Amino acid sequence: MMKQLLFRHLLVLLLSAAAPAAFAANEGTAVGVNPDAVAQINSTDRILAVGTDVSVGEKIITGPSGQVQIIFDDDTRLVVGPRSALLIETYLMASSNTAQQLTINALGGSFRFITGNSPKPAYSILTPTAAIAVRGTEFDIIAEPTSTRVMLYEGALQICNAGGACEELTHRCEVATAARDQVNLFLRHDPLRLPLSYEFRYARFQAPLLPPFKVSGAALCAEPPLEESSGEGSGGMTTRPTTPTTTTTPPPPTTRPTPPPTTRPTPGTPVAGGKN
Numbered sequence: 494m495m496k497q498l499l500f501r502h503l504l505v506l507l508l509s510a511a512a513p514a515a516f517a518a519n520e521g522t523a524v525g526v527n528p529d530a531v532a533q534i535n536s537t538d539r540i541l542a543v544g545t546d547v548s549v550g551e552k553i554i555t556g557p558s559g560q561v562q563i564i565f566d567d568d569t570r571l572v573v574g575p576r577s578a579l580l581i582e583t584y585l586m587a588s589s590n591t592a593q594q595l596t597i598n599a600l601g602g603s604f605r606f607i608t609g610n611s612p613k614p615a616y617s618i619l620t621p622t623a624a625i626a627v628r629g630t631e632f633d634i635i636a637e638p639t640s641t642r643v644m645l646y647e648g649a650l651q652i653c654n655a656g657g658a659c660e661e662l663t664h665r666c667e668v669a670t671a672a673r674d675q676v677n678l679f680l681r682h683d684p685l686r687l688p689l690s691y692e693f694r695y696a697r698f699q700a701p702l703l704p705p706f707k708v709s710g711a712a713l714c715a716e717p718p719l720e721e722s723s724g725e726g727s728g729g730m731t732t733r734p735t736t737p738t739t740t741t742t743p744p745p746p747t748t749r750p751t752p753p754p755t756t757r758p759t760p761g762t763p764v765a766g767g768k769n
Contacts, residue, residue, distance in 0.1 A: 520584040521547045521571075525562030525703045530555045530573070552580045555602070562706050567592045568609030569616075572706050574694060577602020582619075587611075599636040605695050605706060607631050608648075623671035626651040631708050632662075633693045641671045644693050646708045652676060666690070666714035681718050690715045 523530075523545045531538040532545070533552040539545075541561055547553065553561055553573050561573040567590055573579050583596035592611040598619045608616060608630045616627035618634070623641040625634070629648010634641065643652055645662040653659040654671045660678040662669055668679045668689045679686035690696060696715045699707045713719075 520549060520581065521563045521565040523547060523561050524564050525560070525706070527558060527560040527701070529557065529559035530561045547581065549581050549584050552578060552600070554578045560701060562703055564705070565592070565595070565609060566590060567595070567611045569595060569611065570607040570609070570706050571597070572605035572695065572702065574603035577604065579604065599634055601636050601638070603694050604634040604636070605632075605702075605708075606634065607706065607708075622654055622673055624653050626653075633695055635692060639672060642668065642689060642692065644668045644690060644696060644714060646711055646714065666718075687717060
């Protein structure tokens, strides 16, 4: 998987050299900016503000109070959280509103990614320890030098480490971790998943985000799973009860009622209701 991604990136670079007109001058726009955010290229920083364009080759860097919400030309939406850095490696347009290739390098920090109008194979995301192939629409990422964590909200994705080990996330609220030596998948009902979900800041705090960057029901992924049934599809909640449902029934009686005594009539004694 990693070799395939590297080959695709090299191919895109060759295509960009042969057809530079395929790249737009400004690929995305910062529509929401908290102060303490810059775009860096060739060691030169420029302060980002609402309405600022961002382009291929620029590194978006935020400080402790910084945050950047970016909408690309194909309607892909990206949030760069506080204390984070991200490089826009490739953005090759196939048409005015569709990308042929969008490659993001999440260098470190917290991110939200919501796909736009482009085909899913056009998207690829790199981190220090993983490569993410997008099959769906909404997910969060935490990138660190030795580990990558993703939580899925909608659609599906595949995460692979440098050794080629991969896991598929296909249900809402699933979490995967990727280190250099292993990849782990935590299903919705897994008790180990819940502590990991607390680390995704935008699952718990969406107030700082503009409406196009919010995910409906994201907070439920940072709560224990409910025992409810809404399907096992990409758009539904994965419902696997953590404990079996039990029904309380009254215990059976411990003693049996004593039957009435059986008496036989004495010969010659008239029977009640009979004839003499």
